Amino acid sequence: MSIQRIAKQALSAYARSKSGARRTTATGMPTRNRPIRSKKIHRGRSAEGQIAAKAIRSLRKAF
Known part of the structure; x- marks a missing residue:
């Protein structure tokens, strides 16, 4: 596996984790x-x- 392919996989996994969560905080983290x-x-x-x-x-008190 080349470094570029590993980097691409890591980036896509990161993007999936960010976009997958609908409920996010102000910073955009799920x-x-x-x-x-x-x-x-x-x-x-x-x-x-x-x-x-x-x-x-x-x-x-009244009663």
Whole structure:
């Protein structure tokens, strides 16, 4: 095998790996080991949950 042929194979393999992945980062590299999330992760409680808890607490105090 000539050096040119090896280089061509390596280049085509690299191009395949880049084009094969639809989900890519800003740099164009495929996100292999990264989980794909559609929704944001909620750390802590949401505003709705906090308001609901506050309402329940005030109701409990009233009775």
